[in-house]
Amino acid sequence: MQPRALATKESLLLVAAEEFSAHGYRAASMRDIAKAAGLTQGALYFHFSSKQKLAAEIIGLQHAESISAVQSVLASDMSGLEGIARLSSTLARQISTNPLVRAGLRLSTESVDELAGVSSRPYREWIAACRVLLERASARGELRDGLDLDAASELVISAFSGTQYLTVALGGTVTLEERLDRVWPLLLAGFTKEPGHPSTPRPAHEPQ
Amino acid sequence: MQPRALATKESLLLVAAEEFSAHGYRAASMRDIAKAAGLTQGALYFHFSSKQKLAAEIIGLQHAESISAVQSVLASDMSGLEGIARLSSTLARQISTNPLVRAGLRLSTESVDELAGVSSRPYREWIAACRVLLERASARGELRDGLDLDAASELVISAFSGTQYLTVALGGTVTLEERLDRVWPLLLAGFTKEPGHPSTPRPAHEPQ
Amino acid sequence: MQPRALATKESLLLVAAEEFSAHGYRAASMRDIAKAAGLTQGALYFHFSSKQKLAAEIIGLQHAESISAVQSVLASDMSGLEGIARLSSTLARQISTNPLVRAGLRLSTESVDELAGVSSRPYREWIAACRVLLERASARGELRDGLDLDAASELVISAFSGTQYLTVALGGTVTLEERLDRVWPLLLAGFTKEPGHPSTPRPAHEPQ
Amino acid sequence: MQPRALATKESLLLVAAEEFSAHGYRAASMRDIAKAAGLTQGALYFHFSSKQKLAAEIIGLQHAESISAVQSVLASDMSGLEGIARLSSTLARQISTNPLVRAGLRLSTESVDELAGVSSRPYREWIAACRVLLERASARGELRDGLDLDAASELVISAFSGTQYLTVALGGTVTLEERLDRVWPLLLAGFTKEPGHPSTPRPAHEPQ
DNA sequence: ACATGCGGGACGCCCCGTTCGT
DNA sequence: ACGAACGGGGCGTCCCGCATGT
Numbered sequence: 001m002q003p004r005a006l007a008t009k010e011s012l013l014l015v016a017a018e019e020f021s022a023h024g025y026r027a028a029s030m031r032d033i034a035k036a037a038g039l040t041q042g043a044l045y046f047h048f049s050s051k052q053k054l055a056a057e058i059i060g061l062q063h064a065e066s067i068s069a070v071q072s073v074l075a076s077d078m079s080g081l082e083g084i085a086r087l088s089s090t091l092a093r094q095i096s097t098n099p100l101v102r103a104g105l106r107l108s109t110e111s112v113d114e115l116a117g118v119s120s121r122p123y124r125e126w127i128a129a130c131r132v133l134l135e136r137a138s139a140r141g142e143l144r145d146g147l148d149l150d151a152a153s154e155l156v157i158s159a160f161s162g163t164q165y166l167t168v169a170l171g172g173t174v175t176l177e178e179r180l181d182r183v184w185p186l187l188l189a190g191f192t193k194e195p196g197h198p199s200t201p202r203p204a205h206e207p208q
Numbered sequence: 209m210q211p212r213a214l215a216t217k218e219s220l221l222l223v224a225a226e227e228f229s230a231h232g233y234r235a236a237s238m239r240d241i242a243k244a245a246g247l248t249q250g251a252l253y254f255h256f257s258s259k260q261k262l263a264a265e266i267i268g269l270q271h272a273e274s275i276s277a278v279q280s281v282l283a284s285d286m287s288g289l290e291g292i293a294r295l296s297s298t299l300a301r302q303i304s305t306n307p308l309v310r311a312g313l314r315l316s317t318e319s320v321d322e323l324a325g326v327s328s329r330p331y332r333e334w335i336a337a338c339r340v341l342l343e344r345a346s347a348r349g350e351l352r353d354g355l356d357l358d359a360a361s362e363l364v365i366s367a368f369s370g371t372q373y374l375t376v377a378l379g380g381t382v383t384l385e386e387r388l389d390r391v392w393p394l395l396l397a398g399f400t401k402e403p404g405h406p407s408t409p410r411p412a413h414e415p416q
Numbered sequence: 417m418q419p420r421a422l423a424t425k426e427s428l429l430l431v432a433a434e435e436f437s438a439h440g441y442r443a444a445s446m447r448d449i450a451k452a453a454g455l456t457q458g459a460l461y462f463h464f465s466s467k468q469k470l471a472a473e474i475i476g477l478q479h480a481e482s483i484s485a486v487q488s489v490l491a492s493d494m495s496g497l498e499g500i501a502r503l504s505s506t507l508a509r510q511i512s513t514n515p516l517v518r519a520g521l522r523l524s525t526e527s528v529d530e531l532a533g534v535s536s537r538p539y540r541e542w543i544a545a546c547r548v549l550l551e552r553a554s555a556r557g558e559l560r561d562g563l564d565l566d567a568a569s570e571l572v573i574s575a576f577s578g579t580q581y582l583t584v585a586l587g588g589t590v591t592l593e594e595r596l597d598r599v600w601p602l603l604l605a606g607f608t609k610e611p612g613h614p615s616t617p618r619p620a621h622e623p624q
Numbered sequence: 625m626q627p628r629a630l631a632t633k634e635s636l637l638l639v640a641a642e643e644f645s646a647h648g649y650r651a652a653s654m655r656d657i658a659k660a661a662g663l664t665q666g667a668l669y670f671h672f673s674s675k676q677k678l679a680a681e682i683i684g685l686q687h688a689e690s691i692s693a694v695q696s697v698l699a700s701d702m703s704g705l706e707g708i709a710r711l712s713s714t715l716a717r718q719i720s721t722n723p724l725v726r727a728g729l730r731l732s733t734e735s736v737d738e739l740a741g742v743s744s745r746p747y748r749e750w751i752a753a754c755r756v757l758l759e760r761a762s763a764r765g766e767l768r769d770g771l772d773l774d775a776a777s778e779l780v781i782s783a784f785s786g787t788q789y790l791t792v793a794l795g796g797t798v799t800l801e802e803r804l805d806r807v808w809p810l811l812l813a814g815f816t817k818e819p820g821h822p823s824t825p826r827p828a829h830e831p832q
Numbered sequence: 833a834c835a836t837g838c839g840g841g842a843c844g845c846c847c848c849g850t851t852c853g854t
Numbered sequence: 855a856c857g858a859a860c861g862g863g864g865c866g867t868c869c870c871g872c873a874t875g876t
Binding site for chain 3: 835
C-alpha cells in the first residue's frame with residue numbers, strides 16, 4: 001500500500017503546488033486541490049492533516065531543493081563569481097521548471113500569518129551562500145578592494161528576488177533567465193577589480 | 209456634510225491600508241476594516257461599493273504618491289545618479305512612513321486575480337523614470353561606456369524591490385533605508401566610470 | 417411647495433409600480449426605485465415611510481381603479497352578460513395600459529407576508545359584482561335554468577385571472593385582450609339558454 | 625452511505641418545498657430551510673450547490689409528477705370530457721397533498737428572474753394534453769359543433785389555474801377540490817352538445 | 833415642506849477548512 | 855479512502871433613521 005500512497009501523496013503535492021502558485025495560499029482551496037487531483041477531501045486530509053501542513057510541506061520541499069543547489073555550488077571549486085552566476089542560474093531554472101519551487105516561493109513571499117517563521121529561511125541561506133562565494137572570490141583577488149561582502153551578498157539576493165518579481169509583475173514574454181542574463185553582468189561589474197575581467201563568468205545554461 | 213464624510217472616508221482608507229498591508233488582500237476582511245474604523249459595514253459600503261474598489265482606490269493613491277515623487281526628481285536638475293539615489297530614498301521614506309503606500313505596494317505585489325492589470329503600472333513608471341535619469345547621467349559623461357541603459361534601469365528597480373522585500377522577509381530591526389544605504393553604492397559603482405573602469409564588456413548571449 | 421411634492425410622489429408611485437411589476441415585492445429594492453426616479457432614498461422615505469406602505473398605496477390605487485370600473489358597469493343598464501364581458505374587457509385594458517394596476521395585481525398575487533390581508537379584496541369585489549350582473553341576467557331570462565350563480569361568478573373571475581396569468585406565463589406576443597376574445601364566448605356559452613346563441617355578446621373594444 | 629444521504633436530501637427537498645410554498649422564492653431563506661430541516665447550511669449546500677439549483681430541482685420533481693398524471697390519463701380510454709375532469713381532479717389532489725407540487729407551482733407562478741424558462745413548461749403540456757382529450761371527445765361526438773378546440777383547452781387550464789389561485793387568495797376553508805367540483809360542470813357545459821347534460825361527468829374523488 | 837448625504841444593523845447566499853462515521 | 859455534515863465567516867445588499875441643508 002505504501003507505494004501507491006506515496007504516489008498519490010506526491011500527486012497531491014504537485015497539484016497543490018500548482019494551485020498555490022497560481023492563486024496564493026488563501027485563494028487556493030482544499031476543495032479545488034482535491035478536485036484537481038481527482039480525489040476527495042477526505043483523501044487529502046488523510047495525507048495532510050491541515051492546509052497549513054500541506055503548505056509547509058511544499059515550502060519544505062522547495063527549501064530542500066534550494067539547499068541542494070546551494071550545496072552543489074559550494075562543493076564545486078568554481079571561482080567565486082562564477083559560483084554566484086551559477087547559483088542564480090540554477091535557481092532560475094528551478095523556478096521556471098519546478099512547480100513546487102514556484103509554489104514554495106510564492107507561499108514564502110506572501111506573508112501568510114499561518115505560515116510565519118518558515119518564510120525567511122531560504123533567503124537567509126542564499127545570502128549566506130553568496131557570502132561564502134564572495135569570500136572565495138576575495139581570496140582569489142577577484143574583487144575590488146574594500147568591498148563590503150555582507151552588503152554585496154545581500155544585494156545579489158535582492159537583485160535576484162527583485163528580478164524574479166519583476167518578471168511576473170510585468171508579465172510579457174521575457175523569462176526570468178533572459179532577464180538575469182541582461183542584468184547580471186551589470187551587477188557583478190560593480191564588484192570586480194577590472195570590469196570586463198575576462199573571468200566574468202556566465203555559465204551556459206545546461207539543456208534542461 | 210462633506211467634511212465629516214471626507215474624514216471618515218479617509219479614516220477608512222487608512223484603516224483599510226493597515227489591514228491590507230498587514231494581512232494581504234484576501235485575509236483582510238471588510239468586517240475587520242469596518243470594525244477597526246469604529247464603523248459598521250454599511251458605512252464602509254457606503255463609501256466603497258466593493259472590496260475591489262477599496263483596494264483599487266488605495267493602489268491609486270499610492271500610485272499618485274509615487275508619481276509625484278518621480279516628477280519632483282525628474283523636474284530637478286540633479287545629476288542623473290544622484291537623482292536615482294534620491295528617488296530610491298524618497299520611495300523608501302514613503303514606504304516606511306505612509307501606510308497607504310505600503311498597502312498599495314503589497315496589494316500590487318500579491319497578484320490578486322481581482323486586481324489584475326493595476327499592479328504593473330508603478331513598476332513600469334519607475335523603470336521609465338530611471339531610464340530618463342540614466343540618460344541624463346550618460347549625457348553628463350558619468351557613466352561607463354557601453355552601459356545598457358535599459359538593463360540598468362531594470363536592475364535598479366529590481367534591486368530596490370528586492371531590497372524592500374528582503375527587509376520585510378528577514379524581519380529584524382534593520383530598516384529599508386539603512387539597507388539601501390549599504391547596498392546602493394555597490395550597485396551604482398557598476399555603472400560609473402571610475403571604480404570599475406571603462407568598458408566592462410558583456411559576453412554575447414548565445415541563442416538559447 | 418405642494419404641487420411639486422405631489423408630482424414627485426406620483427412619479428415615485430409610477431416608478432415603484434414598474435419595479436414591483438417587473439421584479440415582485442422582494443426583488444424590487446427601495447434603492448433601485450429611488451434611483452430610477454432620479455431621487456435619493458431619503459426623498460423616497462419622506463413620501464413613503466416604509467416599503468410596505470409604498471406597496472400598500474399602490475395596491476390601494478389599483479383597487480380604486482378596479483372599483484370604479486366595477487361601479488361604472490354596475491351603474492349602466494346593460495344586459496347582465498354584456499356587463500360581464502364589458503367588465504372583463506375594461507379590466508384587461510387597465511392591466512395592459514396602467515402600470516399601477518399591473519403592479520397592484522402582482523403585489524396582490526404574490527402572497528407577500530407583509531402585505532397579507534390586502535390582497536384578497538379586489539377579487540372578492542369582482543366576484544360580488546359578477547354575481548350582481550348574473551342576477552340581472554337571470555332576471556331577464558338570459559340564463560340556463562338551475563345555474564348556480566355563486567359558482568358561475570367565481571368561475572368567471574377564475575377564468576379571467578387564469579387567462580391573465582397564462583398570458584404572462586406563456587410569454588409570446590398574444591395579449592390578454594386577444595386571449596379573452598377567444599375564450600370568453602366559450603365560457604359564457606355555458607351559462608346561456610341556448611349554447612352558441614348568436615347573441616352571446618362581446619363588446620367591441622373601443623380604441624384604446 | 626447512500627440511504628442516509630438520500631433520506632436527508634429528500635427531507636431537505638420537502639422542507640424547502642414547504643418554505644418556498646409558504647413564503648415564495650425570495651423570502652424563503654437558505655438559513656431557514658436548513659434550520660427547519662435540523663441541519664446546518666453546510667449540509668444544505670452539500671446537497672444543493674445553490675438556491676437556484678434547489679428550486680430548480682423542486683420544479684423538476686413537480687414537473688415529473690404532473691407529467692405522469694397526464695400520461696396516465698392520456699393512456700386510459702376514458703371519454704374525452706371525463707379525462708379532463710379526471711386530470712383536473714388528479715392535479716388538484718396533488719396540489720393539496722404534495723408539498724413539492726405546491727412549491728413547484730408557486731415557484732413557477734412567481735416569475736423569478738433566476739428561474740426563467742423553466743416556468744412555462746407544465747402549462748404548455750397541460751394545454752396540449754387537454755387538446756388531445758378534447759379531440760378525442762370531439763371524435764366521439766360529445767362536443768358542440770364548431771367548438772374552437774385550441775381556445776377550449778386554454779380555457780380549461782386558465783380556469784383551473786385561476787381556481788387554484790382563488791383558493792389560496794380568498795383563504796377560507798374551501799379546498800381546491802370542492803371549488804372545482806362546483807365550477808367544473810359549468811365550464812364543461814359550455815362545450816357539450818346539450819347543456820346541463822346529465823352525463824357531465826365528475827369522477828368521485830377516491831379516498832386519498 | 834421637501835430633499836440629501838451619511839451611517840446602522842441585520843441578514844442573504846455562498847464557501848471554506850475541518851471532522852466523523854463507515 | 856469517501857461521503858456527509860459542521861460551524862464560522864466572507865462579501866454584499868437591504869430597509870431604514872438621523873442630522874443637515876434649502
